[in-house]
Amino acid sequence: MDLEAVRTYVAVAEAGQFQKAATDLAITQQAVSKRIAGLERDLGVRLFARTPRGAEPTVDGQAFLPHARELLRAADRAAASVRPGARPLRVDVINSRGAASRLMRAFHRTHPGVELDIVMLLDIDSAVAAIRSGTVDASFRAVGAPGRPLPEDLTATxxxxxxxxxxxxxxxxxxxxxxxxxxxxxGHRIWMPGLLPGSEWAAYYEALAGEFGLTIESTGPNFGSDVLLDTIADTPALATFMGEDTRLVWPTGHGLRRVPVTDPVPVYPHSLLHHRDNPHPALPALHAHLAAATAAAPTPAGAWTPSWTPARTPSRTPAG
Structure with missing residues (x-):
């Protein structure tokens, strides 16, 4: 059913005249008559009876009027639901305890008026597909792994x-x-269960292990962080890597230690991915926030990243 014809029918019913409806809709009276005639053909009934004063809905027209108004309200609601700024900014942070989650919590504190939806996607393929389909607006990922180029319609900072x-x-x-x-x-055993083959995490640690001769084991089922911490606490032969911004809580009796790694400092490169044509008005604010936040935490001198990591450049706020 032609919604413009339905909108024209409601305008005529409310105005009582074809000419008045044409003026209200900023179209010609001929266009009004054509739309009404087409709608009557679609419905198989007459909607208006001509009168000396103009036009009045027929019995069928009166029956159709409340449904026509509801159709238009539904169409307006549907359009508003996807209008830029009318829905929350949806951002993938991978997990709730890492650096990306911390960055988004800080953004939420400084931009309380921006409505957010936080999601957690397992792998970069899912994130890329979600960004391209519009399911999410942005995702924090490491990019550049060999054989995993980003589609041209996505950008990463x-x-x-x-x-x-x-x-x-x-x-x-x-x-x-x-x-x-x-x-x-x-020579030390570093245990990291749950490294997903083909993921950017696996590619990062594969490059780290290859360049420095490390032994990184990902064997065994991944039962989550609690079991990982229990095992590390109880097994003197094992250690694991953890990002500086990862926030985990463990029992006091575990006696776990976090030891900074140096000479060089291995850093995990987080990038923000989004579609080049994403019009959400909160994206520029997020980019500006990240530029300010990360300028205060520059890359350590002589830090190590894989050779495939894109160079870090000043964050550019997307137009919008």
Whole structure:
């Protein structure tokens, strides 16, 4: 059913005249008559009876009028639901305890008027598909892994380089260290269950292990962070990597230690991905916030990232 014809029918019914409806709609009287005639053909009934004063709805026209108004209200609601700024900004943060989640919490505190939906997608393929389909507006990811180019309609801005820490139990050989040079981790078993093959996380740690001769094990089922912490606390031979901004709580009796890694500092490169043509008005505000926040946390001197990591450039606020 032609919604413009329905809108024209309601205008005539309310105005009582074809000419008055034409003026209200800023179209010609001929266009009004043509739309009404087409709607009557579609419905198979006459909607108006001509009178000396203009036009009055027939019995069928009176029956149709409340439904026509509801059709128009429904159409207006549908259009408003996708109008830029009328819906929350949807951002993928991967998980609730990492750096991306912290950045978005800070953005929410400084921009309380921006309505947010936070989602957590497992892998970059899902994130890219969601961005391209419009399911999400932006996603925090590491980009540039070999064989994983971004589609041309997406853009990525490197917004945060997060240093890695070594997490150990109290009995680990490095538990008392104030910091540990990256080269000294060779020969130590670093356990990271849940590294998804083909993910940007797996590509990052594969590059790190290959360049510095590290032993990174991802064997065994991934039962989540609680079991990982229990195992690290109880197993002196194992350690794991954890981002500096990852926030986990563990029992006091675990005695876990977070040891900064140095010489060089390995950093995980977080980028913000979004569609080049995304019109959501909150995206420029998010970019500006991230530019200010990450300028206060520059990349450590001599930091290490994989060779495939795009260069970090000043964040550019998208037009909008």
């Amino acid at each position: 490197r917004v945060l380089d997060e240093p890695l820490h070594l997490l150990t139990g109290p009995g680990h050989a490095l538990a008392a260290a104030r910091a540990v040079p990256l080269a000294e981790l060779a």
